[in-house]
Amino acid sequence: MHTILLSGGSGLRLWPLSNGVRSKQFLKVLQRDKEDKLQSMIQRVWEQLNKCNLTKNSIVATTVTQVEAIRNQIGEEVSIVVEPSRRDTFPAIALSCVYLYSEKNAPLDEIVSVLPVDPYVENAFFEKVVSMEKVLNDSQADIALIGVEPTFPSEKYGYIVTDKSPVSGTYYNVDSFVEKPTINLAEELISNEALWNCGVFSFRLGYLINLLKEKGYPITYHELKKDYERLPKNSFDYEVLEKTNNIVAIPYKGYWKDLGTWNTLSEEVSSSIIGKGLIEKDVQNSNLFNELDIPVILMGLDNTVVAASPDGILVTSKEASPRIKNYVELIKEQPMYEEKEWGWIKILDHSYNPDKSEIFTKKLSIKPHNVTDSHSHSLRDETWIIVSGKGVITLNGEVNDFTPGDKFDIPKGTIHSLKATTAVELIEMQIGEIDSSDIYLENVEEGMIKN
Structure with a gap:
């Protein structure tokens, strides 16, 4: 079968x-x-x-x-x-x-x-x-x-x-x-x-x-x-x-x-609090789901679900929670968090320069021993700042070791890739015209980063 x-x-x-x-x-x-x-x-x-x-x-x-x-x-x-x-x-x-x-x-x-x-x-x-x-x-x-x-x-x-x-x-x-x-x-x-x-x-x-x-x-x-x-x-x-x-x-x-709605899902979780936060001790039958790095406190609201992520914050009664679908369809925002085969991406900020060029700031987490694809962009410059971890970055064939605090400028047209020796976190700034199709692969391997 x-x-x-x-x-x-x-x-x-x-x-x-x-x-x-x-x-x-x-x-x-x-x-x-x-x-x-x-x-x-x-x-x-x-x-x-x-x-x-x-x-x-x-x-x-x-x-x-x-x-x-x-x-x-x-x-x-x-x-x-x-x-x-x-x-x-x-x-x-x-x-x-x-x-x-x-x-x-x-x-x-x-x-x-x-x-x-x-x-x-x-x-x-x-x-x-x-x-x-x-x-x-x-x-x-x-x-x-x-x-x-x-x-x-x-x-x-x-x-x-x-x-x-x-x-x-x-x-x-x-x-x-x-x-x-x-x-x-x-x-x-x-x-x-x-x-x-x-x-x-x-x-x-x-x-x-x-x-x-x-x-x-x-x-x-x-x-x-x-x-x-x-x-x-x-x-x-x-x-x-x-x-x-x-x-x-x-x-x-x-x-x-x-388990397709918050009211049904909350009945099967092992703890009323998942993530950083507190629920007042007298609150009955309420749940907190928090993926943000800041604490959330729930007080005085029984039968309530509070869910927070980089995409937004929801506060709803459990009875009303299935109706959220009607409102989410009105929100056309880009997902602020994506889970990837190699780790995850979190969008920290999106803004515009006076000349209308875009600035995307992202945080990337990359698993140990992962090798990204060699690729370049024609419409944007990038800057990578290493937050934690060790590995090597290759820029137009030149191999560079990196440790926390190192910074790498990646101009348009630069062929670049990363190999993580340990778990790596980095901040990536994209400046220019941000287009998801603006990626030119030199080779394609399993575990490649496309962002």
């Missing part, structure tokens, strides 16, 4: 810690079992998959802005399918299946399981994922789903309506789907034993490959990438599930939660 992990969302409901570059699944706010170290949603799910021996044949479908964060958090060896553009779950799954078929030579009768990278579940959930292969073979269904037994009527989730007669006590035949019902309808669905649709399903690879053939899409990876914009910008549920008749559902009775 192959597993496709979907990691394309922007996670706007967890702003300001989450943004288009660092989505919610990369936030290190969850307690690791029996350890003090925090981990992210994707790291937690990857560990759970590994315990069921599913990581070897797993691939992650994502956008180009998330590739470095994925490799940084779960390893450089992970197979990644990069979408040319963000177009919802059906195109992402189609591209991943064509990759398995044409690049990995997976047979058409291979079982493919699809799941998001951020469910908060017990390990037993992934045992259900493993069981989907047998259920598909026993039932001869086109698609098998995992349906969570609801614990309360929710308007946020989709529901799977089954025939209520389990086959061999293992799975149900699916009659229909209901997407995000009203509370009254949700109560009625639960009384009729409907299941929450948690977005986990399996099918034979040939089922989707044949579907793409019928619709006239290429079934080779590179050709489909070229034609990616032709694929409908729809969910897999709408494009496939709702148009398929032979579907079965496996019920799951254990713990499952979508």
Whole structure:
């Protein structure tokens, strides 16, 4: 069995810690079992998959802005399918299946399981994922789903309506789907034993490959990438599930939660304070998430979330927190913090000279033994000031050792690279016309810095 992990969302409901570059699944706010170290949603799910021996044949479908964060958090060896553009779950799954078929030579009768990278579940959930292969073979269904037994009527989730007669006590035949019902309808669905649709399903690879053939899409990876914009910008549920008749559902009775909002995430963190700050002792059911280097103090506000990062500051009641997405979409600011495969970038300041040239000031953290690419810029000058760490900087072929306090001017056209011997932090000032495409690579290696 192959597993496709979907990691394309922007996670706007967890702003300001989450943004288009660092989505919610990369936030290190969850307690690791029996350890003090925090981990992210994707790291937690990857560990759970590994315990069921599913990581070897797993691939992650994502956008180009998330590739470095994925490799940084779960390893450089992970197979990644990069979408040319963000177009919802059906195109992402189609591209991943064509990759398995044409690049990995997976047979058409291979079982493919699809799941998001951020469910908060017990390990037993992934045992259900493993069981989907047998259920598909026993039932001869086109698609098998995992349906969570609801614990309360929710308007946020989709529901799977089954025939209520389990086959061999293992799975149900699916009659229909209901997407995000009203509370009254949700109560009625639960009384009729409907299941929450948690977005986990399996099918034979040939089922989707044949579907793409019928619709006239290429079934080779590179050709489909070229034609990616032709694929409908729809969910897999709408494009496939709702148009398929032979579907079965496996019920799951254990713990499952979508940690997509501050109110749900705050219920699963190990401490009410993550980062620098204090919460007044009489405050009830409030949480502080602070990524800034300055303290934040929360007083007199119960049932509140305060989240602070270089991207902004959010103060909200837990009940209102899901609505943040509506407001973040109005903010067009560049992300001020990006996690990279080699470390991270934090924008400290952005200003303009009287002549309208731009000044970007950034702080970069680079992991030990990382070698950046050799590159140059034609529109801007740069200055690097070493804050900490040791290594060498190469400027137009001249190798220079550096230690904390050293300063290097890098005029336009200078070919430059850095090799970190230890962990390195530096301040970078960019002056001129700041254009993300203004980078000319002399060579390309894994771990390169592009900023």
